[in-house]
Amino acid sequence: MIPVMEIFGPTIQGEGIVIGRKTMFVRTAGCDFRCSWCDSKFTWDGTMKDEIRMMTAEEIYGELRAAGGQSFNHVTLSGGNPALIKDLGQLIDLLHLEGCQVALETQGSKYQDWMNRIDQLTISPKPPSSTMNQDLDKLDDIISQLDTDKINLKVVVFEETDYQFAKKIHHCYPQLPFYIQVGNPYLDDSVDNHTEKLLHRYEALIDRVMADDEMNNVYVTPQLHTLLWSNQKGV
């Protein structure tokens, strides 16, 4: 059984290597991290625990079709940390059987044997501003077990110490596609001029990367959904 927090779509993937891709989202409940700036705290802080449903792969697939009809062939598994869930392999296999590609995002704190069956696996280690202490040996152990042609790295950056962390991660795995993403520190339900504020931060991050000759083989990206829809849930 899989603990599901929300199922929605079709919408666009707003982040990382599949930015812009038409996709459905399955957001699982539960996380081993408590990032200070997490934009999905409701998956682990208890505020929405009454909405968590324990579902089978078949039930999840049925609900994806109920929400998205025939208008998708790509599903993104997010959280929380979906890598906590051993049974997710059943959902991944069912989605593949039904002709869907599957993307997944996790922080790289736990390995599951289904990871090598994900089409686009994003590993997103958490930088210092999260207040988490990412175990880099564990991360290395996980990455060493994965097909390098299906994984990519993404680090969210809020401040200079995060940037230095991003750089360190990139230099540990220069062969992996590397995405440096601007952080969103404005997590209120309603934020004035949110898009403008985010683009201002995005531009500052671009300037930082452009001037740094040790960060050439990188992608610098925003969250498209936040530029469009601020902190709205379910899009």
Next chain:
Amino acid sequence: MIPVMEIFGPTIQGEGIVIGRKTMFVRTAGCDFRCSWCDSKFTWDGTMKDEIRMMTAEEIYGELRAAGGQSFNHVTLSGGNPALIKDLGQLIDLLHLEGCQVALETQGSKYQDWMNRIDQLTISPKPPSSTMNQDLDKLDDIISQLDTDKINLKVVVFEETDYQFAKKIHHCYPQLPFYIQVGNPYLDDSVDNHTEKLLHRYEALIDRVMADDEMNNVYVTPQLHTLLWSNQKGV
């Protein structure tokens, strides 16, 4: 010799399959098309013809290093239509020798034998609102000569007839990564609330694609540079 209109960077690639990538730009002069909404008309309308320089591959590489120092390993060749230029093969080979990846964008009106040496070749057929009459037989002839694992398709959409054209192109080549990009009709030097206007149009295009079960395997993207910097040249 290669007719060069401008060389700039490093900056981010704002569009398509390499969206967000740190890159340098070489913009060549001359185009066989006259798209109504072209955002680089100065490459073909004569207004900046005094700035066109005939350069060798070595001279271009020297100027890339002068502008970008050691802070790049990726170069984007754009236009105009760089596929008009036979000698571009020399620049592509030199960039590869120097450890750079090379991306190129063209409308798919002309084949060159160097095309199969481009790392990310974007073919961008022009929809009806451009007022151009894209030769689809010629496009097909070009695509048939290219490695499918290195090319992608991008269609810019301003209106419903463009959307139908995009769909037709996608369905002709379902195996190729397909990017549908929102058009920018606001080409004045100074546009009020440009970002907001573009995001509004982007959202409408997303809605159109999300509701269409014949357009599942697609990416819907904005122009990041225009969200950030409006119509500014050289970024």
